[in-house]
Amino acid sequence: MKPWTTLLTAVALGTAAVVLLTARSWRTALRILLDLLTAVGLIRLSAAQTWTDLAAAAVVVALRQLVSTALLGSGHRTERPGGAKVLFGTGHRVDRPGGADGTSPGGPG
Numbered sequence: 001m002k003p004w005t006t007l008l009t010a011v012a013l014g015t016a017a018v019v020l021l022t023a024r025s026w027r028t029a030l031r032i033l034l035d036l037l038t039a040v041g042l043i044r045l046s047a048a049q050t051w052t053d054l055a056a057a058a059v060v061v062a063l064r065q066l067v068s069t070a071l072l073g074s075g076h077r078t079e080r081p082g083g084a085k086v087l088f089g090t091g092h093r094v095d096r097p098g099g100a101d102g103t104s105p106g107g108p109g
Contacts, residue, residue, distance in 0.1 A: 009040055013033065030067075030071065034064045038060055041056065041057045
């Protein structure tokens with residue numbers, strides 16, 4: 001590994017640590033770290049252009065996708081019975097205003 005890719009990797013780790021300390025969100029810090037490490041891998045690939053480096057970059061991108069999906073969730077919303085919505089990956093519940101069937105408190109309409 002070239003010294004500048006080592007430096008960029010260290011900068012990516014430092015940036016993720018700063019985000020973790022300031023935002024106090026490990027998910028945000030992990031997303032930033034994975035994005036920056038993907039960028040470092042692509043920069044390294046652009047300089048080397050060998051099949052081994054191409055395979056390494058493909059593995060980095062695949063791992064980033066797997067880790068993002070497994071740990072961070074897809075972030076899509078789904079509706080549960082009773083009208084409550086849950087944002088997957090966060091554990092937050094979002095209730096609808098009004099009744100459980102989505103109508104206003106005064107009735108339909």
